[in-house]
Amino acid sequence: MGEPAVPSCAHEVVEISVDLPDAAARARAQRIGRKAMAEVSLLLDSGDRREIVVPARVGRLLQDGAVELPREEDDAFDAVHALEGRVCFAMLTEMLARRDHAESEIRRKLSSYGFRDIEIEGSISRARELRFLNDDRFASYFIEERVRRGWGRRRIEAELSRRGVDAREVPGYPDAFFTEEGDLERARAxxxxxRVPEQRAYEKLVRFLVSRGFPFGVAADAVRERLSQ
Structure with a gap:
């Protein structure tokens, strides 16, 4: 005779209830630079509950029945995490649809919504494969667009660094984007x-151009030319 069957101890999730964040919770989270989370309670057929928190958008989908029940406890958690991954990638593509981003910006924003690292890194990896996300492309466009606005090289480098991109690693940088004559033309513009200040004009105008990211030598030449006129 064979061994007697061992009864399964697995429990099923029979109900999911969601508490979405109210205005006070959203305000508290905003003060620390994050988004408020939804509180989720999974009711088991044993009467026990499992409590988790998820990003608010995931909570709204769970509230609308995005995970079919009943299902075994482990399977239910896997389904919730899979839903989080899909929502994470959807939010990433929405961000990129509004404007291009550096990877570090995307990572920081998704983290502020409460997504787990595994979901964030998975979404970023998928976006890279689909060429939705590319730091070199982002940086090249960023530099060209800021040059058109009249920004100097140092200001552009500082802003890229703030967004998690090292300008020195951008293909062709800086020669592909800057020339001394081009810098001088933007400074002149x-x-x-x-308006030329009535007092200490040279000092004030040089400081103005340097604060816009121009090298001191370019700033000094442009100001001397302006004052000579």
């Missing part, structure tokens, strides 16, 4: 729109 900025000075042409600015």
């Amino acid at each position: 900025l000075l042409a729109r600015r």
Whole structure:
């Protein structure tokens, strides 16, 4: 005779209830630079409950029945985590639809919504494979667009660094984006729109251009030219 069957001890999730964050919870989370989370309670057929927190958008989908029940406890948690992964990737693509982002920006924003690292890294990896996300492309466009606005090299480098991108690693940087004559032309254009101070004009105008990211030598040449006129 064979061994007697061992009864399964697995429990099933029979109900999911969700408490979405109210205005006070959203305000508290905003003060620390995060988004408020939804509180989720999974009721087992044994009467026990399992409590978890998920990003609010995931909570709204669970509230609408995104996970079919009843199902075994482990399977239910796997389904919730799979849902979180899909929502995480959807939010990533929405961010990129509004404007291009560096990877570090995407990572920081998704983390602020409460997504787990595994979901964030999985979404970023998938976006890279689909060429939705590319730091070199982002940086090249960012530099070109800021150059058109009249930004100097140092200011652009500082802003890229703040977004998690090292300008020195951008293909062709800096020669593909800057020339000394181009820097001087942008400095001239900025000075042409600015009133010459009555006192300490040279010092103030040089400081103005340096604060916009221009090298001191370029700033000094542009100001001397402007004052000579």
